[in-house]
Structure formats: C-alpha cells, structure tokens
Amino acid sequence: MGLTGPVLVVGTGLLGTSIALAARRAGLDVLLSDVSPEHLRTASGLGAGRPVADGDAPQLVVVATPPDHLGVAIAEALTRYDAVVTDVGSVKSAPLREVSERVGAEALERYVGSHPMAGSERSGPLAASAALFEARPWAVTPHPSSDPGAVELVSALASACGATVVTLPPEEHDRAVARTSHLPHLLAVLVAGRLADAPAAHLSLSGQGVRDVTRVAGSDPALWQQIVASNAPAVLELLSEVRAELDAMITAVSGGSREGLGVLLDRGVAGTQAIPGKHGGPVRATAPVFVSLPDHPGELARLFADAGVIGVNIEDVRIDHDPGRDTGLVELVVAEDSALHLAASLEDRGWVVHG
Structure with missing residues (x-):
C-alpha cells in the first residue's frame, strides 16, 4: 500500500x-x-x-x-x-x-x-x-x-x-519513553523548581550546567500533566527506582561515604555512555576545547570557519553566557585525538583558548 x-x-x-x-x-x-x-x-x-x-x-x-x-x-x-x-x-x-x-x-x-x-x-x-x-x-x-x-x-x-x-509494541514504547523522556522531564522540573525562589545572589552563579539540566522544564505544564497521567504505570516504576537511589545518595552524603557516592556517580557516567552516539552508532571518545567568543555578530561563524580550515570536525557545540562576563565561552566537542591540534591551531589564529 x-x-x-x-x-x-x-x-x-x-x-x-x-x-x-x-x-x-x-x-x-x-x-x-x-x-x-x-x-x-x-x-x-x-x-x-x-x-x-x-x-x-x-x-x-x-x-x-x-x-x-x-x-x-x-x-x-x-x-x-x-x-x-x-x-x-x-x-x-x-x-x-x-x-x-x-x-x-x-x-x-x-x-x-x-x-x-x-x-x-x-x-x-x-x-x-x-x-x-x-x-x-x-x-x-x-x-x-x-x-x-x-x-x-x-x-x-x-x-x-x-x-x-x-x-x-505499544507497551514497550511506553516503557521506553518513560525512561528516555518522561522521567528526565520530571527530574528537570524538580531541579528547576529549586531555582524559582532562590536568592538573586545564588542565581548569579548560574552556568551552562544548570541550563542544560533544566531546559526541558520550561515546556507546557498542562500538556505534561496529560502525558504523565496517561503513562503513569511506567513512570511510577522509574520514579520508585530513582527514589531508592536518591535515598542511597542522601545516606552516602550524610554519612560522608565517598565510596557510596562514587558508586552512584559511576553509574551516572555509565548511563551517559549508554546513550547512542553520533548517527546512532557507538559513543566516540571526545574532548572539549573551550574558546572565548566576543559577543558581537559574525564571531561564531568565524570560529566555525577557522575550525573548518584547520580540518577538525566539530561533533557538538555549547555556548555558556555567564552574567558577569562580556564574552561567551564556546565549548567545541571534537574527537579526542584532535583536541590538542585544534586548541593550538586556534591560538595561532588569535583565539583565546582555555585549558
């Protein structure tokens, strides 16, 4: 058909x-x-x-x-x-x-x-x-x-x-999206909620990490009420697992157990490595190159053009704008074996590269 x-x-x-x-x-x-x-x-x-x-x-x-x-x-x-x-x-x-x-x-x-x-x-x-x-x-x-x-x-x-x-199958789909979409959204909401009434002095320290973690929390609450309610069984199963690990984390932090905390942190690293890599293939070894970016038109295009001339493929890019800085900080994610070459070559071209 x-x-x-x-x-x-x-x-x-x-x-x-x-x-x-x-x-x-x-x-x-x-x-x-x-x-x-x-x-x-x-x-x-x-x-x-x-x-x-x-x-x-x-x-x-x-x-x-x-x-x-x-x-x-x-x-x-x-x-x-x-x-x-x-x-x-x-x-x-x-x-x-x-x-x-x-x-x-x-x-x-x-x-x-x-x-x-x-x-x-x-x-x-x-x-x-x-x-x-x-x-x-x-x-x-x-x-x-x-x-x-x-x-x-x-x-x-x-x-x-x-x-x-x-x-x-429908049931397997619902378990999959609960794990990869619905649970991450709810946890982002909880983290973002800790910012709603935070003192201005605390918020002035916001960096790219908190923006990355909370980005999806800005989605339509009415829509997400419907989504979560309709997939409640799968979401509840995962929330229960997270609650158990949160209790374990509280115990490790309150008891000063670096070993216990390390187990949870290592599991988080393993989870990030389990996410399919570029084009759906295995995760490739990458490294970040941090470059100061003047905040005016054309600079990002010039940075990308220079990376192209240098011959290094950019796997991912993030831009961090700190409140107290008049320049952006660009994180260029490249193949691990290309990072040093890219950093040195960008410095040769007048860019300020951070270690």
Whole structure:
C-alpha cells in the first residue's frame, strides 16, 4: 500500500502542522482540521494544507490532538473515514485501550499508533517546521490486530517526513519513553523548581550546567500533566527506582561515604555512555576545547570557519553566557585525538583558548 494521499491532519499545533508541512514538501495533498479556527487559519496560511471539506476522502488520518483527547479523536476518525488512522501522541497503550472500547474489530485493524521523537519547548503552528523530523526516530507501534498494509502506510508517512522508523509494541514504547523522556522531564522540573525562589545572589552563579539540566522544564505544564497521567504505570516504576537511589545518595552524603557516592556517580557516567552516539552508532571518545567568543555578530561563524580550515570536525557545540562576563565561552566537542591540534591551531589564529 503506497502513500499517495490525501493525508488529513487533525490538530494543527506544533507536531500536526510540522507533519503537514513535511507531507506537503513530499508532494502529498494535505487536509487540515482543528477545533481552533485560529490555529487552522495559521496552519493553512503557512502552506501546511487546506481545511478538510465534506466529501474529502483521506487515505491516511493523523491525529495530533492533546493526549486527553486522543482516544475519542482516533475513534471518531476510524468511524467517519474509511482510512488508515494513526496518532502522534507520546503514550500508546492508553489510547489503544480507549479506542478498542469505542470501535469494532474491523475498524481497529485500520489503527496504528505512532510517535515522532521530535518537538520543542515552543508550541502552536507558528513553531512548526517541515524539517522537525529529519533523521529523528519515529516509533511505529502496531497492535496485534493492526493490518500490515496500515503499518506500511504509517511507516511511509514517517519516512516521507524524513524520520527513521523504529517499530515497537505499544507497551514497550511506553516503557521506553518513560525512561528516555518522561522521567528526565520530571527530574528537570524538580531541579528547576529549586531555582524559582532562590536568592538573586545564588542565581548569579548560574552556568551552562544548570541550563542544560533544566531546559526541558520550561515546556507546557498542562500538556505534561496529560502525558504523565496517561503513562503513569511506567513512570511510577522509574520514579520508585530513582527514589531508592536518591535515598542511597542522601545516606552516602550524610554519612560522608565517598565510596557510596562514587558508586552512584559511576553509574551516572555509565548511563551517559549508554546513550547512542553520533548517527546512532557507538559513543566516540571526545574532548572539549573551550574558546572565548566576543559577543558581537559574525564571531561564531568565524570560529566555525577557522575550525573548518584547520580540518577538525566539530561533533557538538555549547555556548555558556555567564552574567558577569562580556564574552561567551564556546565549548567545541571534537574527537579526542584532535583536541590538542585544534586548541593550538586556534591560538595561532588569535583565539583565546582555555585549558
């Protein structure tokens, strides 16, 4: 079953509009629907597609509504259209249970859940981008009665949007996102919460570390209430594990046990090394090179250009802006065996490199 369209996107927020833009870029006819006339007008104005009309017959329906409304919206799409239906919610088991209670077995065969692992702290159609899914994982989560042709069609949509398809059962998907997305978000929220009423003198010492740890905590609280509630069993299991390790850390710190603290710190290092590396391969040995960056236009481009001339590939980059410094500190992450060469060559070109 080839994907020829039309594709109907129900919900024109960040994900829905981004999918619509990516599908349009792939040459597909896209129809749009949203309970918010303003969102629908905005998405249409961005070129994401045209509002769905009576008589339109989509080949594929993509439900991109908030988590609390997924089950109802999926069931309505299966009932209204003779089409394959997917959704892009971040939890798969709960919507599947609700849909199973609302539609018959024949209609359920046309439903295949999915979840693109891409997003932003921003929301709404104005935050959308056709490039949002490029090279990102897109989980496709067929249930036991999903029609193979429907699975193929949903996978084709993910590929058309530039994503990499990862096929998982719904329950396994929910355990995976609890570990890699939902738990990190909740822990970031707890850390960020310690800053809300902090004295200004404390906050003046903020560096890139606290920004890295708390970045995702700025996401929409109402949305995350829905996400966590719908994946409560998997999230609770992990929170219980963290609570046990937090108790162990409190015991180690209060008792002055460097050995006990070291065990936990070593486990954290092992966790960071378990995250897939560049292009999904094994983690490569890297080293940071810290460079002072004058805070005016063109300097970052000049730094990158010099690194290119030197012949060193930059694996990652971070910029730290301390409140008391009129320059930025750029951390260039490069292959470990290239770090000394890059540092020396940048100094030769007039850059201030920090050890």
